Amino acid sequence: MAVYTDVSDEALRAFLSAYDIGALTAFRGIAEGVENSNFVLRTTGGTTGGAAGNAKGGVAGSDFILTLYERRVNPEDLPWFLGLMGYLSDHGLSCPRPVAARDGAALRVLAGRPAAITTFLPGVWPRAVTEAHCGPVGAALARLHLAGQGYDAVRPNALGPGSWPGLLDSCRRDGDSVQPGLVAELDAALAEILPAWPAPGALPRGQIHADLFPDNVFFLDGAVSGIIDFYFACTDILAYDVAICLNAWCFDAQGRFDAARSRALIAGYESVRPLGEAERAALPVLAAGAAMRFLLTRLYDWVNTPAGAMVTRKDPLDYLPRLRFHRAASAGALPGAADHGF
Ligand SMILES: Nc1ncnc2c1ncn2[C@@H]1O[C@H](COP(=O)(O)OP(=O)(O)O)[C@@H](O)[C@H]1O
Numbered sequence: 001m002a003v004y005t006d007v008s009d010e011a012l013r014a015f016l017s018a019y020d021i022g023a024l025t026a027f028r029g030i031a032e033g034v035e036n037s038n039f040v041l042r043t044t045g046g047t048t049g050g051a052a053g054n055a056k057g058g059v060a061g062s063d064f065i066l067t068l069y070e071r072r073v074n075p076e077d078l079p080w081f082l083g084l085m086g087y088l089s090d091h092g093l094s095c096p097r098p099v100a101a102r103d104g105a106a107l108r109v110l111a112g113r114p115a116a117i118t119t120f121l122p123g124v125w126p127r128a129v130t131e132a133h134c135g136p137v138g139a140a141l142a143r144l145h146l147a148g149q150g151y152d153a154v155r156p157n158a159l160g161p162g163s164w165p166g167l168l169d170s171c172r173r174d175g176d177s178v179q180p181g182l183v184a185e186l187d188a189a190l191a192e193i194l195p196a197w198p199a200p201g202a203l204p205r206g207q208i209h210a211d212l213f214p215d216n217v218f219f220l221d222g223a224v225s226g227i228i229d230f231y232f233a234c235t236d237i238l239a240y241d242v243a244i245c246l247n248a249w250c251f252d253a254q255g256r257f258d259a260a261r262s263r264a265l266i267a268g269y270e271s272v273r274p275l276g277e278a279e280r281a282a283l284p285v286l287a288a289g290a291a292m293r294f295l296l297t298r299l300y301d302w303v304n305t306p307a308g309a310m311v312t313r314k315d316p317l318d319y320l321p322r323l324r325f326h327r328a329a330s331a332g333a334l335p336g337a338a339d340h341g342f
């Protein structure tokens, strides 16, 4: 469920009158997604200052995405996110491009929420990940990292290691209701991960996506056709983004690590941006931290979301086998680790 805010016909008409994207011919809510309310708009097309891609040149029939920003997105961060998407799109990455209205502003207000229109990307996200997806996704991530190099504005990672103890504290009372002993296990894992975290400046940094899960990557004919959902993007360690991807793409539904997928993902990444020795050496701890980050935000939502709230909760325990795997790898306790690709 990801239409949290209803948009009346009247409010939509008034909102769209600020744009030059043609007349509305279709409008529907999108059920997928977790954070924001998303709608597909189809218009007769048109020209608009600052718009790009399919909005240019009066093309008949253009699709757009209308997003109303909800819950975890801080409105103050929106200019940074939209700026990054515009920059990456200008630098060759297939990602949603913010569409400016006639007055030049892409970030507006609709139904009492911050709102923006972006270009629609073709393709479908993979429901069943295979090894064949992992090379292209690794290469796309590396292209994102390179394309982001000239975007100078810094956005610290609000969900980085500094936030994890506080997140765990806010789950301390109810965390064990999800699984007995979970809080103690996370305490022990944090006590290992935090002191081993790479020191500031030790590894290359830049703009990272920070949520490149399969539902945020579209494929068409076996190739990546687009990357969406930049609302966790931030300035952080590039190899940490690789670690997030390893967790999201290279474990099966039972939480078992798939070494072939991992090798393909790393090889795809390195076909565009080779990892340095220090980055490669840090991957096990970065991946343990990445598992901790998603386990904690999911656990937080699980124990702090009132029953009946319009929020899609994801299972925190999906991330426990990943965390255990990487802790064992960091401790050098995994046979065949050299075969994993990192
Ligand atoms: N630019 C886009 N082009 C095509 N579809 C999109 C685009 N942006 C979002 N979508 C659709 O909306 C869904 C939810 O988007 P997402 O950004 O993941 O939402 P949320 O931020 O709420 O998690 C996607 O799975 C996709 O179907």
Ligand SMILES: N[C@@H](CCOP(=O)(O)O)C(=O)O
Pocket: 033, 034, 035, 211, 213, 215, 216, 229, 294, 297, 298, 314
């Ligand atoms: N990818 C996160 C949840 C964020 O959801 P998204 O729909 O914005 O990608 C998780 O799996 O915990």
